[in-house]
Amino acid sequence: MKPALLVLNLQVPAHLQQMEQSFPDFDMIYAPEADQCEAAIAAHGARVLCVCTIGSTGLSAAQMQRMPKLSLVCAMGAGYENIDVAYAKAHGIAVGNGAGTNDECVADHAMGLMIAAVRGIVRYDKATRAGTWRSALPLPPNVSGKRLGIVGLGTIGAKIAKRAAAFDMPVGYHNRKPREGVSHQYFDSLLALAAWADVLLVATPGGAGTSHLINTEVLNALGEKGFLVNIARGSVVDTQALADAVRSGRVAGAGLDVYESEPLPPQELLELDAVVLTPHVAGWSPEAVQNSVDRFIANMRCYLDGQPLVSPI
Structure with missing residues (x-):
C-alpha cells in the first residue's frame, strides 16, 4: 500500500492534480474541512507520511500522535502558528513553510x-x-x-x-x-x-x-x-x-x-x-498561490531526496 500525503488546506483542482502528478508514489488524501480531517486521520493515519496545511489550520500534537509514520509537515504560506513545531521536532518530524511565496x-x-x-x-x-x-x-x-x-x-x-x-x-x-x-x-x-x-x-x-x-x-x-x-x-x-x-x-x-x-x-x-x-485574502493571488504550491512540492521533494528543505522552520 502506498504512503499517504494528507492535504488539509483548500486547493483548486489544478493544484491537486499538480501534487498528484509530482508524487505518483503517494496516495493523496484531500481533507480541507475539520470533519474530513478527522475522518482521514482515522482511516489513513497509519500510512500518512507527509502533511500539507496552513498556519491557521495547523497540525496538533494529538493529530501527529495518530500518524506514527509522519515525517514531514509543511505550511503553505509563511504562517505556522497552529502547527505544534516543538512536538514535531522532538519526534524527528521535519517542518517547513512557504516563506517568501506571497x-x-x-x-x-x-x-x-x-x-x-x-x-x-x-x-x-x-x-x-x-x-x-x-x-x-x-x-x-x-x-x-x-x-x-x-x-x-x-x-x-x-x-x-x-x-x-x-x-x-x-x-x-x-x-x-x-x-x-x-x-x-x-x-x-x-x-x-x-x-x-x-x-x-x-x-x-x-x-x-x-x-x-x-x-x-x-x-x-x-x-x-x-x-x-x-x-x-x-x-x-x-x-x-x-x-x-x-x-x-x-x-x-x-x-x-x-x-x-x-x-x-x-x-x-x-x-x-x-x-x-477583506476576508483574509492578502496573500491570495494566482501568482502567490501557485508559488505556494510550487514551494510545498519543492520542500517535499527535498525531504524525499534526503536534502534540506527549501524553507525549513
Whole structure:
C-alpha cells in the first residue's frame, strides 16, 4: 500500500492534480474541512507520511500522535502558528513553510488597505452610489507624508516599507531587537511606536506570544487621527478594544484582512464604516498561490531526496 500525503488546506483542482502528478508514489488524501480531517486521520493515519496545511489550520500534537509514520509537515504560506513545531521536532518530524511565496501580494494588499482606510474609499463609494456629492462629505487626509509604524519588520514588513517610500512616508518599526542594515527608526517600545505613528501596521507573526498585542493602551497611544492596518493574524488585535476605540473616536479607522472570528466576520466591526474589511485574502493571488504550491512540492521533494528543505522552520 502506498504512503499517504494528507492535504488539509483548500486547493483548486489544478493544484491537486499538480501534487498528484509530482508524487505518483503517494496516495493523496484531500481533507480541507475539520470533519474530513478527522475522518482521514482515522482511516489513513497509519500510512500518512507527509502533511500539507496552513498556519491557521495547523497540525496538533494529538493529530501527529495518530500518524506514527509522519515525517514531514509543511505550511503553505509563511504562517505556522497552529502547527505544534516543538512536538514535531522532538519526534524527528521535519517542518517547513512557504516563506517568501506571497510576500509581494501581502505587501500590495497592505498598501491597498491603508489607502482605503485613510482615504475613506469604501465609505465614499457607498456615499456616491447613494447620490451624495463631495460637498456633503468630510475631507479625507493624505496618505503621502504620514508616519508609518510597522509592528514586525520581517520580510513582508520590509516590502511594505519599500512601497511606503514611494508615498514619502517616514517609517518606524518595533521588533524584539533592531534589524541589522535597516535605516528605519527603531522603537524598543510598541507604545512609543504607536504614539509616533499616523498608521500602525501589524505584520508580526501570530501565536500566543502576540495575542492581543494591539490592545486598548496601544490604540489610545495611536490616537484619534491614527489608523490601524492588520495583515498578520487576527489574534494580534483585540477586536472588541478596536471596535470601542473606533466607535468612540479614539482612533480614526482601520483596515483589516484578518480577525479573531475567522472565517466568520467580526460582528463588533460590521457597523463601523471607518473600518475596511477583506476576508483574509492578502496573500491570495494566482501568482502567490501557485508559488505556494510550487514551494510545498519543492520542500517535499527535498525531504524525499534526503536534502534540506527549501524553507525549513
